[in-house]
Amino acid sequence: MRGWLLTFVLWTTVLWVNARQFNTHWVAAPDTDSLAHVWFRTTLLSSARHHEAHLTIATTGLVKVYVNEAKVGTALFYPSRPQGDTTTIALTLDVTPYLRPDSNVVAVLYSPGFPHATRRQVSAVFYGIDSKGQRFAYFSDNSWICRHAASGLTADGHEWVDGRWADTPWTASDFDAALWRHAVETTDDENATAPFAQQQTAPCKTYTACLPAEKIVRSRGYNYFDANGNEVSYDYGRGFRGLVRLNLREARWGEQIETAGLRYTCNGQMDEQASPVFAIGYQRRVTVTGDRYFRRDQITEAEAVDVAPIFIDNTFQ
Template identity: 30%
Template sequence: MRRLALYIMAACAIGATAQDWGLRWIACPTAGEADQVWFRRTFTIDGRPPSARLTIASAGRFELYVNGYNATTDVIAPGAAPQCDTIRVMTFEVGRFLRADTNVVAVWYSPAGRSRKQLAMTLSGGSGDSDRVALSTDGQWLCRPANATTTPEGDETIDDRHYIDYWNTDGGPTVGWVPAEEQEGLAPSPIALVPPIHKAMRIRRISRYTFLDDLGSTVVYHFARRFDGWVRVTLRGMGRGDTLTVNGLTYVCSGRSDEQACRRFTTSASSMAVVSGPEGFSRDNVTDIEAIDIEEYTHTSYLY
């Protein structure tokens, strides 16, 4: 408890006054300003450390993976409203995900504005005075644009044709990946350390629709209560390249059976879901539709 209290006090003090101190920033040289980005780094360790702390800083939102496991337990991280001129720093305990062999740390990054401060990270772990693993962001990381974009207005576009299976594991393909670009000489930014006890986001409820309006290639699904979060649409019988819009989400179909269209880093508020598709699209193509209500809560676990 004493360590936790000291951490919170330090976070509050630094968050109010700090500038961009000593962070080693990387960015994807082939990504546009709206592109979401996949980052990954493969490394080996001789023995699994009993604990390991990973500290990640970003000007946007992200999902953190260690050997394919999602270490970001909150549905949107950081949970506070994104501000592209403020760097948010979070620390995760990831020792339980590491193994005494080849490991992969991967990040799915979503921009919150125009910034080359996409990702800065350190990972350290060991026992006693010796570290079994020590890693930071540099040009040895690989990156590529993800299959999605985030607009400044808070909408997303997802192209499922270009999703790469196992991109965040050791078994994922490396063709098309390029070395990350180290960023130097950037102007300083305000920094906010996210303490163990902080405001975060979680799923509150998942609701089904009560009735619908069938307008042909547009179907409007009405829900019993207003929600602020995601609409998740499960699709069947769609052609590869067919494009749908769902409450501000643009989704390009891969043609897989039971593919799902859903936001990842942004939210929208409504009491209905307006699903529009190409000519020939009908409600028969929708096998399931859910309103996922996301709420703010107080995250109290230090280990995530």
């Protein structure tokens, strides 16, 4: 009975529609490449706090969503998708709890699911009911601004993170607009090329209640470690799907550390944390190496973080 109910819920909340019928408004970084993570943002003004608001995000990759600096939902990122999948997936998020009375900053961190270039990066609609009971809707367009993020993919599909710029307050209302550029909006002229036209008419998988996501389910320490020169290996006893999160102390500014598919550049703060942004994998024993400045005693904790693909109830994120 429980299995039948789950099937029914998923069937009623997952709709297959044509991308144009869904009314997508794609935006992309003007210098799109196959490896870049991209920060997108827009500021929407209002005269009073909206009564309610939702944000529908469509993407062919992976996203983290923020409203007024707050990360929306409890997922590590959205959506959960198989490796190599570029299906357009649209998710509707209830963002009412994050609203402000004067303006609302919507920010999205985008990553391609694997190294490939596409102009179908993010499509968004922010809609709801305002303080006067009137309906409103704002679509993503070239008024959105963007820039390359402080992270990205490597050519072999792993991830790099530059800790020196990772704390940039890019989701805040007060931010440094230098290096930001207007996003490129998809136009009808671009549909003239066959490959892109095929992308535009690709099916869109739409979720409104149960959202496919990757979520942290637990974290734990290592069983033991082996040190060998400027590298150290941590054994976690049993295999897990997820990521390794390193807590570092007194690392040098610009110091390079590599572990479990992550290349991390240190920011030189007293304490910092090195972990992937989107990259997850299967692992049990993880080796950490670094440049000539790396020392094993800089690692104060090496946590195994289990991540699971689940459906999150949009009502109780």
